[in-house]
Amino acid sequence: MSETIRVLLADDDRLVRAAIEAILAPAEDIVLVAQAGDGRQAIDLTLLHRPDVALLDIRMPVLDGLAALREIRRMMPAVHVVVLTTFGEDDYVAQALNAGAAGFLLKESAAGELAQAIRAAAAGDAFLSPKVTRQVLDRLPAPAPAPAADLARVEALSSREREVLVLLAQGLSNAEISAQLFVTEGTVKTHLYRVFSKTGCENRVQAAMLAQRTGLLDIG
Known part of the structure; x- marks a missing residue:
């Protein structure tokens, strides 16, 4: 892993992407290299930019986040994937983990938790939002x-x-x-x-x- 963590963000909601971009802006060790609006575009841009970490929303058009996750892990196993979800979608947790996700956190998570998840994933560690853990249980x-x-x-x-x-x-x-x-x-x-x-x-x-x-x- 290089000193700077290169991140791809995929979410079909432009406002969510803008909010995440603003949250990550102060982190000097994290740089957003590309943004995608659907799962297929996420795969294409991941192939193009080869980020260290891909942040994928679950529900996206053309190809959903889980399908994109499986494809990215198959084609580019060096790319660590963190899955973003909203409250109440925890049925996807097991599927995401089984597909090789390195992290799973809520969009509502604190700003520091998002950066923490990216750093953990880039270091090869797993990160799960405590709130997600509680929901699943x-x-x-x-x-x-x-x-x-x-x-x-x-x-x-x-x-x-x-x-x-x-x-x-x-x-x-x-x-x-x-x-x-x-x-x-x-x-x-x-x-x-x-x-x-x-x-x-x-x-x-x-x-x-x-x-x-x-x-x-x-x-x-």
Whole structure:
């Protein structure tokens, strides 16, 4: 990854594109290299500009964001894709993650979260908006009894790591977890890294689902 993160933005709403452009303007390490109004154009411009990160809206004409995501990942696996969505469209989360999305966040997310998602994706990390994590968890049916393997994964965590996992599953951001536990965000990130490593979870949604299955949320 170069020092400057090159970003393509695809959204059929010009006002949304303008708003995102304004949000990203102060970030000196992020440059918007192209904008697309539909999924097909997003693929063509990604081929042309080879950005580090592509921001794709889910609902677009000609070709929707999920189809564009699959095509971009197939043709240009080095391009990391962050999917943008609006509140209530969380049914797409699993499809986007399965298609290879490196991030999933709400358009309503805070400005800092958008830049954070781009930086995480460019670095090869996954980013999921805490609000998206909470939405997905709320829509799941009541969990069945946790398999022994899941319980063992949770038992491998320290008490502080379990505490961080519970707060993550409750939909708190890293900053909110930091304030709740009176530790730095860097410490929270270290705990989350250990949680993901010990449990084998790849992102916040998987970790939150594990917390739900193993009853940690009831305890929390």
